[in-house]
Amino acid sequence: xxxxxxxxxxxxxxxxxxxxxxxxxxxxxxxxxxxxxxxxxxxxxxxxxxxxxxxxxxxxxxxxxxxxxxxxxxxxxxxxxxxxxxxxxxxxxxxxxxxxxxxxxxxxxxxxxxxxxxxxxxxxxxxxxxxxxxxxxxxxxxxxxxxxxxxxxxxxxxxxxxxxxxxxxxxxxxxxxxxxxxxxxxxxxxxxxxxxxxxxxxxxxxxxxxxxxxxxxxxxxxxxxxxxxxxxxxxxxxxxxxxxxxxxxxxxxxxxxxxxxxxxxxxxxxxxxxxxxxxxxxxxxxxxxxxxxxxxxxxxxxxxxxxxxxxxxxxxxxxxxxxxxxxxxxxxxxxxxxxxxxxxxxxxxxxxxxxxxxxxxxxxxxxxxxxxxxxxxxxxxxxxxxxxxxxxxxxxxxxxxxxxxxx
Numbered sequence: 001x002x003x004x005x006x007x008x009x010x011x012x013x014x015x016x017x018x019x020x021x022x023x024x025x026x027x028x029x030x031x032x033x034x035x036x037x038x039x040x041x042x043x044x045x046x047x048x049x050x051x052x053x054x055x056x057x058x059x060x061x062x063x064x065x066x067x068x069x070x071x072x073x074x075x076x077x078x079x080x081x082x083x084x085x086x087x088x089x090x091x092x093x094x095x096x097x098x099x100x101x102x103x104x105x106x107x108x109x110x111x112x113x114x115x116x117x118x119x120x121x122x123x124x125x126x127x128x129x130x131x132x133x134x135x136x137x138x139x140x141x142x143x144x145x146x147x148x149x150x151x152x153x154x155x156x157x158x159x160x161x162x163x164x165x166x167x168x169x170x171x172x173x174x175x176x177x178x179x180x181x182x183x184x185x186x187x188x189x190x191x192x193x194x195x196x197x198x199x200x201x202x203x204x205x206x207x208x209x210x211x212x213x214x215x216x217x218x219x220x221x222x223x224x225x226x227x228x229x230x231x232x233x234x235x236x237x238x239x240x241x242x243x244x245x246x247x248x249x250x251x252x253x254x255x256x257x258x259x260x261x262x263x264x265x266x267x268x269x270x271x272x273x274x275x276x277x278x279x280x281x282x283x284x285x286x287x288x289x290x291x292x293x294x295x296x297x298x299x300x301x302x303x304x305x306x307x308x309x310x311x312x313x314x315x316x317x318x319x320x321x322x323x324x325x326x327x328x329x330x331x332x333x334x335x336x337x338x339x340x341x342x343x344x345x346x347x348x349x350x351x352x353x354x355x356x357x358x359x360x361x362x363x364x365x366x367x368x369x370x371x372x373x374x375x376x377x378x379x380x381x382x383x384x385x386x387x388x389x390x391x392x393x394x395x396x397x398x399x400x401x402x403x404x405x406x407x
Contacts, residue, residue, distance in 0.1 A: 009054035009111050009395060013045050014101055016116040016140070020060040021068050021075050032202065037286060038313055039200045041116070041138075044388030046073065052395055057108050059101065061119065074108070080119075091121070091153075098124030105133050112170075112398060114391065117141045117310070123160035126168050135164070136394055138173040138387070140310045143182045146330060147305035147346055158186060166190045171394045171404040173197060173387065175311045176332030193404040195393055198336070198379060199313045200386040201320060208290060209321045212297045218252045218277075219360040222296035222323070224289065224314045227259030227280070232302030234261070235349045237269060240278040242353060251360060252277040256284040256292055293321040297366075298359050301327040305346045315341070319376050324369035326355045336379065339372030 020042040023033040027043045042058055049056040055072060062077040069075070078100070082093030098120040105113050110133050115125060117140045128135050143158060144150050150158070165172060166187040172194045174180050183191040213220075225231050236253055243251055255265070255278070262280060269275040284292060293299075299318030303309050307330070315333035318325040319340045327334060328346040342359065344351040359366045379385060397404045 007111070009052060009399065010057075010109055011045075011049065011054050011395070012057045012059065012101070012105055012108060012110045012113045013042070014113070014115040014119040015042050015045070015058050015060045016118055017061045017063075018042060019062055019064075019077075020058045021062075021066045021077060024058075024068060024073065024075050034286060037201065037205055037289070037317060039202065039386070041387050044200075044386060045114075045391070048388050048392050048395065049073070051392065052399070054395070057104065057110070059104065061097075094120045095124060101125075102127055106131070112136060112395065114138055114173075121157050121161065122164050123157065126164050129168050134398060135169040136171055136173060136391070137165070137169055138391075139179045139183075140175050141308050142176075142178050142310075142332065143186065145305060145308055146178060162186055165192060167192070170398060171195055173390050173394070175199070175387075177335050178332040195390040195404065196385075197387040197390040198382075198385045199311060199316055200383065200388075201316070201380050203381055206320045209293050212323065213295070216250070216297065216360065218250050220296045220298075221251060221253045221356060222256070222292055222299050222318075223253065223301070224256045224284075224292070224299070224317075225301070225312075227255070227257050227262040227265055228307075229261055230304045230307040231259075232304050233265055234268075235302050235304070235347075235352065236300065237265065237272075237274070237278060238349050239353050239356065240269070240274045241272050244272075244274050244277070249277070251356060253279065254292055254296065255280045256282075256289060258283045293317075293323065296321075296323050298356070299323045299325045300352065300356070301325060301331055302344075302352055303328070303330045305330055316380050319373045320380060322370055322373045322377075324359060324366060324373065326352060326359070337372075337376045340369055340376045341372075342369065 023040045023042045026033045027046050033040050057074040059076050059078050061080045063079050064077055066077040080093055080097045082089040112134045113128055114136045116138045125135050144154060165183055169192050171192055174194050174196055180194050227233055240253055266280045269278045301312055301315055309330055311333050312331045315325050315327060315331055319337050324340060326342045328344050330346045334341055342355040344355050394404050
């Protein structure tokens with residue numbers, strides 16, 4: 001049994017790239033962040049700190065620098081240097097960010113540091129336990145690509161990080177079974193306790209989503225996410241071209257989101273003559289996305305195997321909107337919502353085409369998947385399965401000086 005922490009906890013949360021300052025201003029007024037569909041992790045952190053009477057320091061890698069302080073919280077936007085670079089510069093940026101984070105922990109006199117995926121290389125945090133700071137990794141993405149071999153540098157970084165997950169941290173928060181399995185593989189089953197969580201939503205976010213248009217004229221396919229090749233958007237274009245070549249006018253695609261490939265994708269759709277049925281809408285705010293879900297019949301998430309995927313909340317949001325989802329096992333969310341999903345082999349463009357046609361043409365199959373959506377929804381509304389509840393479990397154990405149990 002470990003020694004209890006007698007003083008109130010002082011917790012740093014390295015929160016990824018979100019606008020934690022904007023979220024804080026809404027939270028302090030008793031509101032959810034209106035720019036997000038899911039309950040934000042930073043708002044859950046603020047709530048946990050209040051419940052435990054803890055001091056919190058939230059550091060986001062948001063590109064717009066900012067700083068806020070009140071009697072309980074210090075909140076900072078601190079961009080990661082060279083984050084968009086490649087090679088040595090990228091890794092130097094990761095190392096420098098870790099040095100800054102450790103320095104902040106010392107200045108803040110932190111007792112606990114919670115660190116989201118993508119903040120820095122995990123092994124760099126191994127110094128924190130040496131100076132008496134407990135570390136809680138919060139894993140929102142798989143540690144490596146599930147269906148691709150690891151590059152030499154990836155193997156090196158994972159090898160250096162093994163000891164943190166095996167003995168250096170206090171517990172690990174994980175959003176999917178895929179992550180838990182990789183942790184077990186990386187540490188040969190010697191990982192620290194894993195506490196699982198799911199993305200969390202309010203019922204009110206989906207009360208205005210209506211039943212899909214029963215006339216299916218046309219049958220609408222919705223993609224929401226980053227416009228990048230490894231998110232499968234050009235596979236969708238290939239499917240649209242195939243349908244057009246067969247003379248099908250009854251299936252259309254709506255793509256929502258920004259990214260490096262957006263303009264290239266728009267141009268390519270126009271060049272092959274499918275831009276009328278393959279529409280790239282760019283960024284859509286929350287009200288626009290609600291309209292898109294209302295118009296959609298299904299949601300498609302065709303992430304390719306060369307992408308390090310997170311839970312992919314769009315899968316959950318499709319289910320909550322009662323729209324069947326077409327995806328592959330590249331998306332860790334699949335294991336939680338199988339009854340609502342048509343699973344396709346990763347990178348299988350023809351398989352995605354067949355899945356769309358089956359859902360379009362076989363009404364009973366489509367309705368079966370819609371009924372599956374209803375059975376799968378409640379887990380994403382359950383506060384006891386939220387990230388905040390998982391974090392609270394670990395922090396209470398730290399306060400009480402006992403070991404954290406696996407969930």
